[in-house]
Amino acid sequence: MVDVVAQIEADNRGREAxxxxxxxxxxxxxxxxxxRGTCHLFYVRxxxxxxxxxxxxxxxxxxxxxENFGSYKGDNxxxxxxxNDFDEAALAPCTWDLVRFLTxxxxxxxxxxxxxxxxxxxxxxxxxxxLQAYSRALALGKARWVEKETAEGxxxxxxxxxxxxxRKNFLDSRTTLKGHHRRLxxxxxxxxxxTEEQRASLQRFMQEFAGTQAKPDWFxxxxxxxxxxxxxxxxxERFIILVEGKGSPDGNYFLDLKQAVPSALALALTPxxxxxxxxxxxxxxxxxxxxxxxxxxxxxxxxxxxxGSYLLRGLQPSEDRVVVPQGEARQQAxxxxxxxxxxxxxxxxxxxxxxxxxxxxDDLVAWGERRDxxxxxxxxxxxxxQQTIADWRKFCQSTLAR
Numbered sequence: 001m002v003d004v005v006a007q008i009e010a011d012n013r014g015r016e017a018x019x020x021x022x023x024x025x026x027x028x029x030x031x032x033x034x035x036r037g038t039c040h041l042f043y044v045r046x047x048x049x050x051x052x053x054x055x056x057x058x059x060x061x062x063x064x065x066x067e068n069f070g071s072y073k074g075d076n077x078x079x080x081x082x083x084n085d086f087d088e089a090a091l092a093p094c095t096w097d098l099v100r101f102l103t104x105x106x107x108x109x110x111x112x113x114x115x116x117x118x119x120x121x122x123x124x125x126x127x128x129x130x131l132q133a134y135s136r137a138l139a140l141g142k143a144r145w146v147e148k149e150t151a152e153g154x155x156x157x158x159x160x161x162x163x164x165x166x167r168k169n170f171l172d173s174r175t176t177l178k179g180h181h182r183r184l185x186x187x188x189x190x191x192x193x194x195t196e197e198q199r200a201s202l203q204r205f206m207q208e209f210a211g212t213q214a215k216p217d218w219f220x221x222x223x224x225x226x227x228x229x230x231x232x233x234x235x236x237e238r239f240i241i242l243v244e245g246k247g248s249p250d251g252n253y254f255l256d257l258k259q260a261v262p263s264a265l266a267l268a269l270t271p272x273x274x275x276x277x278x279x280x281x282x283x284x285x286x287x288x289x290x291x292x293x294x295x296x297x298x299x300x301x302x303x304x305x306x307x308g309s310y311l312l313r314g315l316q317p318s319e320d321r322v323v324v325p326q327g328e329a330r331q332q333a334x335x336x337x338x339x340x341x342x343x344x345x346x347x348x349x350x351x352x353x354x355x356x357x358x359x360x361x362d363d364l365v366a367w368g369e370r371r372d373x374x375x376x377x378x379x380x381x382x383x384x385x386q387q388t389i390a391d392w393r394k395f396c397q398s399t400l401a402r
Contacts (some may be wrong), residue, residue: 015235023234041270047078055093056359059352062088065104072120074295090266102381133342138368153336191225254315280309
């Protein structure tokens, strides 16, 4: 028997108190947000099933859900729609990624506790479409990608809208401008002040880092703050750093510096799946992300700060997510989104074949051609969704939610 509250407390022990409490407040909103904030708990709750053990091993996102698909600018300066969070990435049977995504679809279809029945009904239909798209793409055995020219439905709307975005507007949304100097805003719920010790230490770190780059002046620090973002990672050390970039004030860039912690998926699979020995948790994330994305995020790399393992990358705006329209256009938009997410997941799994213990391309093709596992996985995701709702209710009644 799992003590839900005790498990959540244990999973978040050691995190910064202020942002940990922000996380707990967010998790009360609905079961979907709760799911996003409790990856460890989700895997602890999974039943022992052959379906979760016998599927081909793939390099996996580890936290595949609706909000972990989005647009980003790659290191080739092109914009893609892809899986964009690999904090929990690990080697795992491919079904672990799939069941978490299917559960998120069921829970993400409703925004209130009273609407979960309709969400489950729609989630079952959309989940099947996702699995069919995943299987077809896997069976073809060729990894592709989504960009503006190849996108459809709400993904196409998102990527076309990004083409109209100006850097100045993004900077204006996160900073105040005095003369030719920008300062990060601390009044929008997205940033908190750093301590003087953190500021001095980060300044030294960035100076040393800049000295290793081809254009060191580009990384000159203009301001910094503790970053408030995401759900699952809230409470780990994370900073937003404003740097000179192409020039002040409108050529500045944001960097995201985020502590890397052990993968919940890898921990759940211990000792059944042997993971490679990475030099750090950040190295794990970077290497797997590099393998699975069509193009890596701009500036993505592992670094060490104050003896800890961190990810450094260009800041990805939180609004770069698909917006599903309401009304008559909703059904077709959801169908299109499931098609895209299913294909993208299959392409990611295909990119990681035959690397450090993962299955061969032929094994994944054969799995995609099979049809005897999809209904069982859909049923498992319904069980997981119901369990998540029950766990969310227990959490909301606990002292953690006060």
